[in-house]
Amino acid sequence: MAKVGEVKLIGAWPSPFVMRPRIALNLKGVEYEFLEEKFGGKSDLLLRSNPVHKKIPVLLHADRPICESLVIVQYIDKSWPSSGPSILPSDPYDRAIARFWAAYIDEKWFPSMSGIARAQGEEAKKAAIDQVAEGLSLLEDAFGKISKGKPFFGGDAIGFLDIALGCFIGWLRVTERTQGVKLLDEAKVPGLAKWAGRFCADGAVKGVMPETEKLAEFAKLIMGKFKAPPPQ
Ligand SMILES: N[C@@H](CCC(=O)N[C@@H](CS)C(=O)NCC(=O)O)C(=O)O
DSSP: OOOTTSEEEEEOTTOHHHHHHHHHHHHHTOOOEEEEOOTTOOOHHHHHHOTTTOOSOEEEETTEEEESHHHHHHHHHHHSTTSSOOSSOSSHHHHHHHHHHHHHIIIIIHHHHHHHHHOOSHHHHHHHHHHHHHHHHHHHHHHHHHHTTSSBTTBSSOOHHHHHHHTTHHHHHHHHHHHTOOSSOTTTOHHHHHHHHHHHHSHHHHTTSOOHHHHHHHHHHHHHHHHSOOOO
16 A cells, blocks of 8 residues: 555646546545646646656656656556456456557547537538447447446446546536536447446445536636637
C-alpha cells in the first residue's frame, strides 16, 4: 500500500481524462493527494512534470511523473496488483481487444463527440451527431461481445474499457442537454444505456463523476470564453 503523501495526481474536476486515474486509484483503494490545476492556467509543477504535452492528468508516484491517462491507469494496475480487482484483463487476447477499443475511443469516437459543439451550421452539426451515434452503435456491439452478458466490459467489476469510455458519460449527458439530442438512447444502444447507469452508481465512480448540472455550467463558462472577442 502507498505511504501517505507518496501518490499525487495533478488534475481538474471537469476533465474526463483525469477521471480515469481517479477511478483506478479508487478501485485499488490507494489514497492520493489531488493537486487541482486552475482553469486557464498551467502550474510550474505541471509544466515540469509533463513537458511534452503539458496536459493533465499527471500521476506523481514518489515524485516520479507518469503522463497520459491510459498509461497511468495501466501503471496503477501494475503497481498495486494485489489491492482491489485487476483492471486490465489477464488473458492476452482480451487485453489486446480492450486496448484496441480504448484506442478507438480516444482517437476516433471522443474527437467526434467534442466536434459536435464546434460544428458550424445545422448540416455540420447533424453530421457530427450521426458520427457519434454510429460510434456508439459499434461500442454497443463491442459491449455485447466483451461483457459476455456481465454488467461491465470488465465482467463483474469495472475494468480498463469501462474506465476508458465511462469517463465521458458526464460530457455525453451535457452534450445531450445542450444539443437537445439523445445519444445514450435506450432504444438504440440499450446495453450501453444500462451500463452507463451501473457505471455511475459504482462506489469507485460516484464521488468523481461530476453532476450534469455542474458540468453544464462549466461548459457554458468555457464556451463563453471561446466566443469572447480577443482582448484588445
Ligand atoms: N491524451 C491525453 C489527453 C489529456 C487532455 O487532453 N487533457 C486536457 C484536459 S481534459 C488538458 O490538459 N488540456 C490542456 C491543454 O490542451 O493545454 C490523456 O489521455 O491524458
